[in-house]
Every structure is written in structure tokens, then in C-alpha cells.
Amino acid sequence: MKKSEIKDLQKYAVKVRKHIIDEVYSAASGHPGGSLSCTEILTVLYFAEMRVNTKQPLWEDRDRFVLSKGHCTPALYAVLAEKGFFPKEDLLTFRKADSYLEGHPSMRYVPGVDMSTGSLGQGISAAVGMAMAGKLDKKDYRVYAVLGDGELQEGEVWEAFMAAAHYKLDNLTAFLDHNGLQIDGRITDVMSPEPVADKFKAFGWNVLKTDGHDIEKILESIGQAKDCKGKPTIIIAETVKGKGVSYMENQAGWHGSAPNKEQRDQAMAELDKVLAELEVE
Amino acid sequence: MADKIATREAYGNALAEFGSDNRIVVFDADLSKSTKTDNFRKKYPERFFNMGIAEGNMMVTAAGMASCGKVVFASTFAMFAAGRAFEQIRNSICYPKLNVKIGATHAGLSVGEDGASHQAIEDIAIMRALPNMTVISPADAVETKYAVKAAIEHEGPVYLRLGRLNVPVIYNESSYKFEIGKGIVLAEGNDAAIIATGLMVSAALEAKELLQQEGINARVIDIHTIKPIDADIIVKAARETGAIVTAEEHNIIGGLGSAVAEVLSENYPVPLVRVGVQDKFGKSGKPDILLQMYGLTAADIAKSTKAVLKKKTGR
Numbered sequence: 001m002k003k004s005e006i007k008d009l010q011k012y013a014v015k016v017r018k019h020i021i022d023e024v025y026s027a028a029s030g031h032p033g034g035s036l037s038c039t040e041i042l043t044v045l046y047f048a049e050m051r052v053n054t055k056q057p058l059w060e061d062r063d064r065f066v067l068s069k070g071h072c073t074p075a076l077y078a079v080l081a082e083k084g085f086f087p088k089e090d091l092l093t094f095r096k097a098d099s100y101l102e103g104h105p106s107m108r109y110v111p112g113v114d115m116s117t118g119s120l121g122q123g124i125s126a127a128v129g130m131a132m133a134g135k136l137d138k139k140d141y142r143v144y145a146v147l148g149d150g151e152l153q154e155g156e157v158w159e160a161f162m163a164a165a166h167y168k169l170d171n172l173t174a175f176l177d178h179n180g181l182q183i184d185g186r187i188t189d190v191m192s193p194e195p196v197a198d199k200f201k202a203f204g205w206n207v208l209k210t211d212g213h214d215i216e217k218i219l220e221s222i223g224q225a226k227d228c229k230g231k232p233t234i235i236i237a238e239t240v241k242g243k244g245v246s247y248m249e250n251q252a253g254w255h256g257s258a259p260n261k262e263q264r265d266q267a268m269a270e271l272d273k274v275l276a277e278l279e280v281e
Numbered sequence: 282m283a284d285k286i287a288t289r290e291a292y293g294n295a296l297a298e299f300g301s302d303n304r305i306v307v308f309d310a311d312l313s314k315s316t317k318t319d320n321f322r323k324k325y326p327e328r329f330f331n332m333g334i335a336e337g338n339m340m341v342t343a344a345g346m347a348s349c350g351k352v353v354f355a356s357t358f359a360m361f362a363a364g365r366a367f368e369q370i371r372n373s374i375c376y377p378k379l380n381v382k383i384g385a386t387h388a389g390l391s392v393g394e395d396g397a398s399h400q401a402i403e404d405i406a407i408m409r410a411l412p413n414m415t416v417i418s419p420a421d422a423v424e425t426k427y428a429v430k431a432a433i434e435h436e437g438p439v440y441l442r443l444g445r446l447n448v449p450v451i452y453n454e455s456s457y458k459f460e461i462g463k464g465i466v467l468a469e470g471n472d473a474a475i476i477a478t479g480l481m482v483s484a485a486l487e488a489k490e491l492l493q494q495e496g497i498n499a500r501v502i503d504i505h506t507i508k509p510i511d512a513d514i515i516v517k518a519a520r521e522t523g524a525i526v527t528a529e530e531h532n533i534i535g536g537l538g539s540a541v542a543e544v545l546s547e548n549y550p551v552p553l554v555r556v557g558v559q560d561k562f563g564k565s566g567k568p569d570i571l572l573q574m575y576g577l578t579a580a581d582i583a584k585s586t587k588a589v590l591k592k593k594t595g596r
Contacts, residue, residue, distance in 0.1 A: 060349070060350065064349075066345075106376070106377070107348070107377050108376075108377055108378065114348065115344075115345065115348060115373075115377070116372070116373065116376055116377040118372065119368060119369075119372040119373070121337075122337075122341045122369060122372060122373045125337070125338045125340075125341030125342045125344075125345065125369075125373070126341050126342070126344055126345035126348070126373060127345060128338070128342050128345060129341065129342035129343060129344060129345020129346040129347075129348070129349075129353075130345040130346070130348060130349055131345075132330065132342065132345075132346055133306075133345070133346045133349035133350070133351055134349070136306070136327070136328070136346075136351075137349070155337075156335075156337045156338050156341070156369070159333075159335035159337060159338035160338050160341075160342070162333065162335070162338075163332060163333070163335070163338055163342060166333075167330070
């Protein structure tokens, strides 16, 4: 990929972060921390990788995406709106009673959302089902999912991992948004799922590691995942919860709280600065 | 009565019979010999998937497949479908209204020897409280067959409540018609109405004979669809008989009896007696003995009908 294309993706990521802050600020609730940590992953998937059609969101040959950590839907909505599935202005209706942008994503209401999620542990199972359907129908679409690292504490995740390896779903690629934090603190303090790479390997998956904020490295990992035959791939993406907003970074407290006006303005100023730097270079 | 066939057997046979439709996929959780989905597997192995002893994952994987245009039958015992996988069914099947049909076998006390841990007596209550869910509890093999067919044609989630025990075939296939949400009057009568579901329908027919000997003429209604409930047939029965008995192999809390009580109290209140499990767990034993122990026989229905008649005349 050309340098200019990488830079475009980096710019998209900043725009997505700005949407996330505005969505959560206007709703006065929502989950900024984990949305900011998976921003580059979603940006790369929707702007550089996935085969989707905004005019035909239910196109049967499209690649599928499941946000298994459904609470991070501000990031998903931002990417879908930037992509053109629905108007960007609607993002400011997030979580409001007269809006279709539910607090957790609903496939029935939101164009581009492939699976309703929100209850942790279930999204990855749905992705397994989509990948099985793809194999059964001999379709070449791919299925992507993003899991949280706290989410690994849900037993269903491991049932799904077992099934994906058993059915050799090499059309399935999952990302682990490994930001190390959950609501009550560090994942290793609350209920450690580590060592995650060893566990994924033991469950029969192809395991890759990447920097979850580095566009080029994410792209490279996706390429490797597509080359792997006979096994599903998990890309362990090392990330920072709250990435891109100084006071939110690595703070578990920003898992599920909204910024006030002053905090919102500061976040926007920080992100605008990054965007301006990217424009200049 | 003629043949006896378990509704689970009829379910497995129906899947095999109607399975030529390529959209149909069957999942099981290591119970395919018991749920009889193995009958489908033998014919269409490429569209059968064993998901192992992991019911939560099975339900949501079925949802994922359904989102890709499949009609997925996900089978396990009622206990582990409605019970263990409740929240998966709620959030990943009912909320997005996906085309997953839950074939829940071994419902009720008639599971027998396996005992209370395997006897779902609350599944109807749990499943009918879910928006978008259709709940069907067939009475015999013929009804089961056409319930499966209707489930395939119906757009959205369906819970099929099936039994382990061989039960009498009460319907004649050549004249039988199944429609989701439409009860069936099996026998006319105007003294009282017995409204039954599942294996209690044949017991209700026997109870009618017992009552007949005492000069009581009871109507017998098969409510195969518990949700959406056939309010019309229930209100009509209330108007014309003035006394209702419900009969189900389920807790009296939340099941058919409750659903009928809801319809009556909002539309046409008449005396009601609910035959069912009296808010107790089951136990091990032969199915027929358990049904006697827990008051789920034709004689119990007849006794309750006489009791409800007293309430009616006492008004």
C-alpha cells in the first residue's frame, strides 16, 4: 500500500475518534475507552479490506463483521457513517429514544451492522456461524470479529473457539483488542485470561500479534491471516484503552463514562491537532 | 387408540422428510441420537453439524448461520435450550428476529428416570416471555410433523416443545391441518372445556370419556401454539361452557394455564382450574408413574373438571 493511502487511513482513524467523542458526549453515556482502542482495526477493515456495498448492506456475498465487544459500537457507527451506510449527522442521535442508533448495535435497525451484539461472548459465536455458512455455500466472503480481552472471561468465547478450529474456519479472522483493562480494573487483577496467545494456540487457532494502532502492521496481519489455510486466525492487537485522548489513555474509568463539555473540547483539540499534522506532512 | 410415537421421533422424521430444502441446516449438542436429529444427518450429512456439549455457542452459531439465509434447527433437551441457553436465545435469536428453530426435546416429567435435573417444567414460561418468539407444543406425531413444516415456513424464531415418551397418535394425517396460533376443538361439549397441550391432549380426550360416564359433556381443545395464543377459541369456550380446565406437563406457573388465565381475565372471566406440575421439581421414575404422582393423568383432569363445575354452579 502506498504511503499516501496509509496516511488516508490514519486520517480516517482520527475522524472516527472525533465521532466517538461526539457520539458519547451527545448521548452523555456510552463507552469511549474501548471504542478508541479498536479504532484502527475497524478503520482498516472497512476502508482497506472488507468487501461491502453501502448501497446494498445485505448483499449476500459481502464480507461480514461482528463487533463481539458490542459496547464499543460508537467506533462501529463512526466507521459505518464515514463509509456511507448512513448520514454522519445521525451519529449525534446515538442512544436517544427517537434514534435507530441503539446503545449496542442492532442488525435490524442499523444499515451495515451484520449482527446484533452487546451481551459479551456471543458475537464470536455468531461469526463462527457466518463462517460455517460461507463454507457450506462455497462462498468466498470472509468473516471478521473483534473481541475484548475482558470478554475472554466469558466461557462461550472458548466454546466458539473450539468450534471454529473444529470446523477449520480459515475464512474467519478475529481480532483481540488487547488493551488490558476492563470496568473494574486491569484484566490481570480482575480475572486473568493470560497467557492468551498460548490459550488460542492450544485451541487450534493460527495466532498473530500486531500493534493495534499501526495501520500498516494491521494490514500485514490481515494478509497473513488470509494466507493461512485450514485454521481460523486470531490477531492479538496490542492497544491502549482510550487511545488518542490524553486523559482517557490507560484509564479504566473511561470504559463507560462520557466526557463533559470541557473534556469534550479538550479531546477535540487534541484530535484536531493530530489531524492537522497529518494534513501538513 | 392406535400407534404410539414420541414427538421427538416425529420431529427427526419430519426434518428428514422436509430436509431437501437447501436452506435447512440442523445443529445438535451431542444428543442427536436422543433428539432424533440423527434421522436428518443420515440423509443430509453435509447440512448437519454437531456443535458438541456447548448449547450457548450452538444457539448463537445458529443465529449467525440464519443471518446468512439459512433456516437452522438447533436441537438439545428443553432443559439446556430454554434453560442454559436462555440469554443466547433472547439476545442473539429473538432480539434480531433470526430464523432459528429450537427443537427442544425431553420436555416435562415424562423424561422419566433421568430425574429433575433433566425435566424442564418451566420452559414454556421462559420462552413465551420473549418478544418475537413463537412457542409450539404439539400433541402427537402428526401435529409435530406439520408443526415442523410450519416452522420452516414461518419467518422468525420458533420454540418446538417435544417429548421423549411414546404418546398416542390422535390425529388422522389425511384430514389434519396445522396453523400457527390456531387451536383445535377435538371434541364438542358445553358443560366445561378442557384446554390441553402436548401429551396432556390425549389425557384430556380420555378424561372426556370418564366424564361422559357421569353425564358431564366436556369440550376438548388442543392448544398446540402457546404463543401466539388462540384467544378466540378460549373466549368462545368460556362463553359457551362457563368453566375451564387447563392441562399441561409443565409448572402451573407461567405455562398454558397462565396463558389461558390471562386471556380469560382480560376478556371473559369464568372459573378456572389448572392441572399441571404444582410448582415442584420432578424426580426419577418411570414416566407413567411420575405422571400419576404429579397429578397429570386423565383421572386428575376429570377430577379437576368436576371441581371447576362446582365453582361454576356455586356462582
